[in-house]
Amino acid sequence: MLKLKVNNIDIEVEEGLTVLQACEKAGVEIPRFCYHEKLSIAGNCRMCLVEMEKSPKPVASCAMPAADGMNIKTNTVFVEKARKGVMEFLLANHPLDCPVCDQGGECDLQDQSMFYGVDKSRFKENKRAVPEKNMGPLIKTQMTRCIHCTRCVRFATEVAGVPEIGAIGRGEDMQITTYLEQSMQSELSANVVDLCPVGALTSKPYVFEARPWELKKTESIDVMDAIGSNIRVDTYDWEVKRILPIINEDINEEWISDKTRYACDGLLHQRLDTPFIKYNGKFEKASWNEVYKIIKSKFENTSKEKICGFVGDLTNMETSYIFKEFFDRTLDVDNYESRSDNRYLNLSERENYLFNSSINGIEDSDLIFLIGTNPRYEATILNARIRKSYLNNETKIISLNELGDLTYPYESLDGQTQTLKEIFDGKHKISNLISNATKPMIILGESFLNLNSSKYIFRKIKNFLLENNKINNDWNSLNILSCDAASVGNYDLKLINRDKNLLKDLKDHKFEIVYLVGQDNLNFEKKDEFIIYQGSHGDKGAELADIILPGSAYTEQDGYFTNLEGKIQKAYKASYPPGESKEDWLIINEIAEFMNNRKLFNDKDELESSMFNYLNLQKEKSSVSKNIEENEDADQFKSETLKIKIKDYYFSNVIARSSKTMIECNNSKLNFKSTGTEG
């Protein structure tokens, strides 16, 4: 530990910290532009100057390592004069366009110039003007405002792994640019908007939409992937204006993916805002009472075996739970399912469907083996962690398939299940790598679980890991990478039919009533089924429906989501559902009330406590029922090629599909030239 003084306060800090970090520990805030906790140190803005005893000149605290016996002063006239000088230079070329700048109100330069700015300028020369750069559909540039902190350059190189932004023409005419003047080829690109301390890089879809002080800010959870990134939803009246990350070191650190950030405009389009009934192939508006009446008579006149229900990829746990209760208690049948394909799932232990090594664990891992997953698109934030791990400890990364650019180097194999069998029989050179690694990670994707012999290989993998003591109390190498926000929560709630293959029955037209809650991904031909669709957006599911019940999106209702690690987090209500639509759990509760004259739950609190009781009960049960192995020779190995099922990154769920920004992103990736005639 180092002992030093900051403004005459004695503090002790660990070795390796900088003076700036030491000052923060002492509770002294240091102004800065270029320094950022998550990026490398550049030391080029000079705003963090402090006075150090025995140093004739002020020192840049962000780049100065703390040392024993230092005496730092941050509140002297000397320091203030130095910082005022720096600020004057920064403002020399910075335009005074705060009233028309989107950063206004949350601008570091604006805030700090309140303390260190001088009210007039001594700069009589012409101000520097820099042409705008094209950085794609997400980032609006106004490079005249740039103060050259190079945070964006460092972010692109270090975190995003796409070294495409750089500073050209260093010196008086320095400019930040992407070399081809195109969008960054990264799914994390829009984080540079948050990083930019001034208004040089601002959000293009949010341009001139609102001022930060007009917005209502709600902390919530993202549902675009199964990571469960912590987000802040900014709303103006009903509209969700933007989504920003909140720091959660265990999950998303400080970043969110572009889809998380910009799919929010999909919440405004294609919304279902009133109940609909289909008459002669045409939807007509109806009242809630009418649709409830029809649903009641349909349910009552159909034998219960002919009813089935599916929940979708964005459904929160309360809705899933009440849906299950509705089937169990009101309809008295267990024809419900949360999967949209025939993926293998073993619910006997919770570790069989979780990302057990945890997202933080990626940084400790020394070997990562990807099987049937492309983390760059399936879990962007997780991929950034793998890259971080690669940069910090040169983690070896192997993938069964060739996946293209993952932003880090990896070794790819031939994609055959035969190879997998050899590896986990211990007959392949990778087998030794895994057993010799101290903290290996095997990451299984949904494409793997959809294989015909996934059950066989899964058990093989698990046995191999158990034999080599890679699944123990300290470290669990088995990781399942779920793609959808609702998946793990639904598995925890056992919203799975283990006896019947409902999807096959559905395709064979064995059901008369199909109840879909936010489920748009079922590929089946409609024949004579009566389909009830409950959801927020008019998409594939609503097209098929005979009755549409307008529900709410994730920003319009409180709801729990369990992320792929098994962490349960609550998304809070930021806005309210449009028109006559209602919160999802309420609709199901009301149908139940309509049918039996009794609500399933009196209120949301009762539903929540009942759900948590159920979850706790399941936890106890699974700890008792451990080590029950399923029948060994139930299925045989089949040699096949593992193909990564490519879900279109920008259109992976209903909200993203309704988002105009996501369409633009997709077009810019395809280098699609807009002609103006495509309608």
Place this chain on the structure above:
Amino acid sequence: MSLRRPAKDQPENFEFNSSSLEAANTIVSKYPKGKQQSAVMALLYIAQRQNNNWIPLAAMKYIAKFLDMPYIKVYEVATFYTMYNLSPVGKYFIQVCTTTPCMIRGANHLVEACKEKISENECELSNDKSCSWMEVECLGACVNAPMMQINDDYYEDLDKDKTLKILEKILKGETPKPGSYRGRVNNEPENNRKTLMDYKNA
């Protein structure tokens, strides 16, 4: 200083020829394995010599690939150093020093000569596209002022007539003799030395 921007007309491809490749490999081999990126400046210069004194974007891409580093990093380096020319300057690139010592000794006459013979403005190719000229800061030969540099050679102790003669030769495609044009050896004093007379080998 004017903005340094790459030329509008760019060749499609660039590749090292055999002698450049050999020189490049020699330089890369001087650096430890995995640190080959340190050779970027030397390689840019090799590319510039090979390609008539300027570096096209294709060459930067080629070097980025050659050294396994991001293209933007090569671009950053090339846009910073004034020694790298980003647009064509002709086979003969004339740099006239106009910093104080040369200026006092009449560098403006050299500039006049260039304007007459080559082109009205600096950084502009001559009619036959074989050469261009520009004013530069001190080239470190103040003792032989005024002077100019043509490609790798210094031409010193000039005046307007001598400059015109040199430029005429260049425009004909000949290479004039470098060095002092008042008959000095290197930067020795004119009319023999006047100091340190006692020392034989001084």
